[in-house]
Amino acid sequence: MMKINSKPELTEDNKMVPLENYGIKCMSMGLLVDTDAAFVWRGPMVGNALGKMVRDVNWGNLDILVVDMPPGTGDAQIAISQLLRLSGALIVSTPQDVALMDARRGVKMFSKVQVPILGFVENMSFFKCPHCGEPSFIFGKEGTRKTAAELGLDFVGEIPLEIEIRKGGDEGIPIVISAPDSVVSGAYGDLAQNVINRLEELSKEQPRPEILL
Template identity: 50%
Template sequence: MLARRFLSTSRTLFHENPLGLHRPAVKQPPTIPRAQRGLPKKMPIAGVKHVIAVSSGKGGVGKSTTAVNIALAAAGMKQKVGILDADIFGPSIPSLMNLSGEPNLTEKGDRLIPLQNYGVKCMSMGFLVDKEAPIVWRGLMVMKALQQLLHEVDWGRLDLLVIDMPPGTGDVQLTISQQVVVDGAVVISTPQDIALIDAVKGVNMFKKVNVPILGMVQNMSLFICPNCNHESHIFGHDGAARMAEKMEIPFLGEVPLHADICKLSDSGTPIVISQPDGQFAAHYKEIASRLLDQLSSNDPKLK
């Protein structure tokens, strides 16, 4: 079993190949002095037409829920979609997409085959370790595992790969932005000032590494009482929309805070799937449509 092989790999091999994939022997290139290497060359992900990173400056703003529902909404628009869970330490995609088990390997044994549900292909570290097992790794091992998740997964042909980024502006964000051709980033924030402070850092990070900002999404824009439908702006009013205008980046839309969105996400039946014609799914569909419009402006085949 892949996960057992993964967990029992020797310490030396663990640093070189943390996912335990079989790799054919290759001739090593000549050593290049560190000063001459420069930044890593960005590589496209095989078979994937467009890659977007869904990010947040801090945790707890509903980034993964938003990423999943955007991906599912795009899949409902006849796009071939995949989700890559780049949060090595706290993967959420297996639960949100109601997936479990280990991915199979290709015939050559050198690539992982994504799991699939709701018509969307998914890959996550959560498929490779036990649900309650902590990943106690240093940065080098995390980066090596991330590189394998980026370049050693057989996605087939995808119109869109949504990368669910971990919160913050650390090593993972830098590795992805420097090693993968990313068509754009989407930053998720609540209207609260303390969340917007970190969201601005996220926007500026992507600008610094030359990743286009596709826009900002305001999550938990207001609370809707499930009993009386009373609306309350418990996190503030239109903070993300004003910030997007101030930073001159697109505002993609907003999603309210409602018990149904939370409950259905926890059960592995996201709102776009369980209530596709409802008012909350409509928010995600509108955001996905705006994203696809931006991507298609440079690729008529995506229209």
């Protein structure tokens, strides 16, 4: 998705150097194994892998670290809340009821480990017909927005089901790079700004205690 395929180099103290493209430093377990290798890991192995991503990477000075997590409320989510003093969790869901059930569980889990919820993002919000321009709400309409309101949380943005997003991901050229003035790129920009605003709000509140689990 970022047109990065090589394995990371090591520093003199055996820390991995994150690969960089489009001004973003990236690291993934996918860069450390063969392309067709299967990840068959139990809970402790997940925690060890996440620890490697945090402790054994020479991240340097960052504006913000984004950790893309798998769906659900399992070992990966618990492990990351133990490894890092997280500024917040962003809940991403499609608007359909089944997906929102998992999203609600995610909110409860992060709340239990005292991780603030930055808000909800609705992915694949709608599909706009390229011929008539009318939107089709394939996965339901405004389900994520309504769920956020019910839980008293912020709704920070929506991303449509868009062919150019898929194409950019497959080609390793994000749409915000290939078409920065497009409506979809604007949606990503608005989402990012809303998240930054929420982080700034949280930083003004009292510091959270260190979490020991």
